Amino acid sequence: MTLATVDAIHRARRINGFDVERVRGDFPILARKVHGKPLVYLDSAASAQKPRAVIEAMSRFYEEDYANIHRGVHFLSQRSTDAFETARAKVARFINAAKADEIIFTRNATESINLVAQSWGRKNLGPGDEIVLTELEHHANIVPWQMLRAEKGFEIKVAPIDDTGQIQLDDMAKLIGPRTRLVAVSHMSNALGTILPVREIVRMARAQGALILIDGCQAAVHKQIDVQALDADFYAFSGHKLYGPSGIGVLYGKYALLEAMPPYQGGGDMIDRVTFARTTFKEPPHRFEAGTPAIAEAIGLAAAIDYLAELGQSFIADHEDDVLAYATERLAAIDGLTIHGTAAEKGAILSFTIAGAHAHDVATILDQQGVAVRAGHHCAHPLMDRLGVTATARASFALYSTRAEADALTDAIGAVKRIFKL
Amino acid sequence: MSDLRDLYQEVILDHGKAPRNFGHPSGANRTAHGHNAMCGDTIDVFLTVDGEGRIADAAFEGQGCAISVASASMMTEMLKGKTQADAHHLFEAMHALCTGHEDEADLANLDEDTADRMQILAGVRQYPMRVKCATLAWHTMDKAMNHTAKQDVSV
Numbered sequence: 001m002t003l004a005t006v007d008a009i010h011r012a013r014r015i016n017g018f019d020v021e022r023v024r025g026d027f028p029i030l031a032r033k034v035h036g037k038p039l040v041y042l043d044s045a046a047s048a049q050k051p052r053a054v055i056e057a058m059s060r061f062y063e064e065d066y067a068n069i070h071r072g073v074h075f076l077s078q079r080s081t082d083a084f085e086t087a088r089a090k091v092a093r094f095i096n097a098a099k100a101d102e103i104i105f106t107r108n109a110t111e112s113i114n115l116v117a118q119s120w121g122r123k124n125l126g127p128g129d130e131i132v133l134t135e136l137e138h139h140a141n142i143v144p145w146q147m148l149r150a151e152k153g154f155e156i157k158v159a160p161i162d163d164t165g166q167i168q169l170d171d172m173a174k175l176i177g178p179r180t181r182l183v184a185v186s187h188m189s190n191a192l193g194t195i196l197p198v199r200e201i202v203r204m205a206r207a208q209g210a211l212i213l214i215d216g217c218q219a220a221v222h223k224q225i226d227v228q229a230l231d232a233d234f235y236a237f238s239g240h241k242l243y244g245p246s247g248i249g250v251l252y253g254k255y256a257l258l259e260a261m262p263p264y265q266g267g268g269d270m271i272d273r274v275t276f277a278r279t280t281f282k283e284p285p286h287r288f289e290a291g292t293p294a295i296a297e298a299i300g301l302a303a304a305i306d307y308l309a310e311l312g313q314s315f316i317a318d319h320e321d322d323v324l325a326y327a328t329e330r331l332a333a334i335d336g337l338t339i340h341g342t343a344a345e346k347g348a349i350l351s352f353t354i355a356g357a358h359a360h361d362v363a364t365i366l367d368q369q370g371v372a373v374r375a376g377h378h379c380a381h382p383l384m385d386r387l388g389v390t391a392t393a394r395a396s397f398a399l400y401s402t403r404a405e406a407d408a409l410t411d412a413i414g415a416v417k418r419i420f421k422l
Numbered sequence: 423m424s425d426l427r428d429l430y431q432e433v434i435l436d437h438g439k440a441p442r443n444f445g446h447p448s449g450a451n452r453t454a455h456g457h458n459a460m461c462g463d464t465i466d467v468f469l470t471v472d473g474e475g476r477i478a479d480a481a482f483e484g485q486g487c488a489i490s491v492a493s494a495s496m497m498t499e500m501l502k503g504k505t506q507a508d509a510h511h512l513f514e515a516m517h518a519l520c521t522g523h524e525d526e527a528d529l530a531n532l533d534e535d536t537a538d539r540m541q542i543l544a545g546v547r548q549y550p551m552r553v554k555c556a557t558l559a560w561h562t563m564d565k566a567m568n569h570t571a572k573q574d575v576s577v
Contacts (some may be wrong), residue, residue, distance in 0.1 A: 356439070358487035360461055361430070364549060368426050377462045390462045390485050419430050420488075 017315040024400045026051040026307075037370030040408045045190055045218060045349055045396030046374050048243045050304075057303035058245065058296045068292055070269055084295055087302035088285070094305045095235060096226040097252055104251040104258070104285040105293050109217045110140040112236035112251035113184070115288060116213055117144040118264040120234075120257070122152070124181060129154040131182040132175045132210075134196070135161045135386050136189045139379040141215045145184065154181070161386060165192040166343035169200050180210040187219030191378035191394065192341025193324075193349030195219065202231050211257070217241055221398075222320060222347040224313045227252050239297060243399075244304035248297035251288075258284035265290040308399075316399045320348040323397045327406035334413055336422055340392055348397035351378075354413065357420045359391040365419060366393075369412040428545050429552075430488065433496075438488030441495035443481040450481070454573035456562030458554050463490050467562045469501070477501045477509060480563075487555055493543050494559035500536050506567055512536075513564040519544035520553050 024030050027049050032039050041049060061083065067076035069084045089100040097103060106112045121144075125131070131145060135158055145156055157175045159167055167185075176183060183205040188195045198214055205212040213234040216225060220237040227235050234253050240246035253261075263270055263281050267290035272280040281287045308316065327350055331337055336355040354362055363375035374394045377384045384390060395409055416422070450468035457464050465484030472478040480501040482494045497516075501509055511528070518527035519540055529537045546556040554577045565573040 360487040360552070360555065361489070364429070364552060365426055376460070381462070384462070390464075415426075419426060420435065 017312060018319045020319060020400065020402055023311065024402075026053065027400055028052055028055070030400060034370045034372070035368050040369075040371040040405045040412075042395040042397065042401070042405065042409060043372045043374050044221075044398035044401070045241070045394065047240045047246065048221065048398050049400070050245070050300075051243055051307050053307045054244055054300045054303045058300040061296050061299045066296065069295055070286075080295060083302075084293070084298050087298040090302040090305050091250055094225070094309075095220070095250075095252055096228050098228060099255065101283070101285055102252055102255050102258065104253065104288045105298055106249040106251055107247060107294065108240070108249035109215060109236045109238040110144075110249070112234075112238075112249050113140055113213070113215065114144045115251055115264055116234050116236075116253075117148045119261045119288070120211075121145070121148050121182070122264075123262060125152050125154045127153040128179060129181045130157055130177070130179040131155075131184060132157045132159060132172070132180055132205075134159040134167055134172075134185050136165065136167075136192060136194065136380065136383045137184075137186055138190050138215065138217070139381070140217075141184055141186060141213075142382070155179075158382070159185075161194075161383075164343045165189065165194045165341040166345070167194075167196050167201075169197060169204070172201060173204055176204045176208050176210060178208060180205070180208050182211045182213060184213040184215070186215045186217075187225075188216075188222065188347045188349075189341065189380075189383075190218050190349070191380045191383055191392070192343070192351055193218075193346040193396075194341055194343040195223075195345040195347055197345075198230060198232075206231065218347060218349070222317060224317075233257055239301040239304065242301070242304055243307065244301035245294075245297040248294045248301050250301075253284070255284065258288070261288075263287045263290070267291045269293075311399065319399060320397055320401070323401045323403060323406060324348045324350065326403045327395065327397065327409065330406055330410045331413070334410065334417075336417070337413065340387055340389070348401070350395045350397075351392040352395075353389055353392050354416060354422065356422045357416050359393040361420070362393045362413070362416050365416045366409070366412045369408070369415060371409055371412045373409075425548065429549060431542055431545070433539070433542055434488060434492040437492035437495040441482075441491050443479075443495065443498035444483060445481050446483055447479050447481050449479065452566045452569070454562045454566035454569070454575055456484075456558045456565075456575040456577065458486075458490075458558050458577050460554070461487070463487065463555065463558060465490070465494055465559055465562050467494070467559065467566045469563070469566055471506070471567075475506050477504050477506075482559065486558070487552075489543075489546055489552055489555040490558055493556045496539050496543060497559050497563060500539065501563070509567050510564060512540075513560045516540055516543065516560045517557060520547050520557050522547050 065079040067080045069081040092100040211233040216237040239248040270290040340351040359375035449470045452469035463486035468481045470479035480498040515527040562575045565575045
């Protein structure tokens, strides 16, 4: 190859804005082999792999700056506190929150939703009240509400999905009424990839005076999130799906709402003054962060956000759309394969079943060829019931996924069909 | 791929596709429901124990992968004519084989065909995430055997 050709290729890549081979080099784990085959990691919707920038930021923090936060006056405590609060500010900018104090660090998105249920919900929900969920919610946005319902006696309404896996706004409109206190919906389905019309849903909730909580676990990875433009009251997501570490999640809440909410866990770092007679609490977000938080994980999450910003979220989205479209085309051409989730608005998730082969058998056979997919109910039993299946196999694509990996998936499905004589 | 052929042997694929003793016999007097929370597989085991304590009939219903359906199907075939003690012995041998404790699986008293079939099912031990697929039916059977009231089993 001449230098001029190389240069032309580089130019083309720059115009295209995204060089997936270069990006793959940022993720050390992608170089490993599994069962003697190159790893084809198609399970990023369960948890994404980590770029070197995240791994190194956390190591560096432990090697150079680590101490507990908000406590000591010593040098390292100051460094650590600054890094932690800088991470908070970075998360705020990432989703365009009005201020850093609207960002609460949690363990994961599940804890973020539980926080809203146990703090806002416990204070504000009671007999006669209703909340609205959808049929495609992850268990994390179902079970916390059921647990609270058992104590508080409010009602849970469920918006159905159509056969493409999308919510119909007409159905939603019928369920949201004057008794509705909260609408809690996924922004993007973890099992189907459906992107829900959240702006319209927010408007409906607003019109009835209800609050809106959005589970953004999947959407925050694939779309640029602007919580102010969305006018969301609460927005939850996790670090580990966003190429950051596990053990850290985020709850965004409008500050005025957070101010009116009681703490849901008590302990150190969330108090203003403690006596045995009475304790006063700090302002949000600290009121909701009892005990030593995941400090290095916050630093890691901030590094992941920097990394995404450097690549450009719109370039990432275009790239993922391309791989999803290509993979959809390849899988749709396979005899006996059904794709679940065919909504017009979809993120990079492909859920499928193969007639005559159970999803777990499919996943085991794919795994032996280095192809990692999730098989099961995807923590969405009600959705599986609606689809009339017990399990699906799910391939999910990330910024480091390639068309060649979609080909590898297609070939590996060929092996399933050979073994099962389909 | 050669490893996979060990797991998905002809007999497994056959039983997985066309399970034997699939249904709910009206005379069943021992029954249990099994559930694998990780993957959502479910099974109901129906045993008909006669006056002498022998399993006159064994059947199952349920949904699951090829391994779990084949395991249940082959199990029901093995159980017919066995005593309660035999059935428990089979369960323990199966459990030992699948969890890599072959030395504890006392296969000496089993007929050759039964021992062979158990070894085929135990091929799943190479795939730790799939062991429960193979053992769900057996856990459920063991629970059913020991109780006259319907039992629930989670693995």
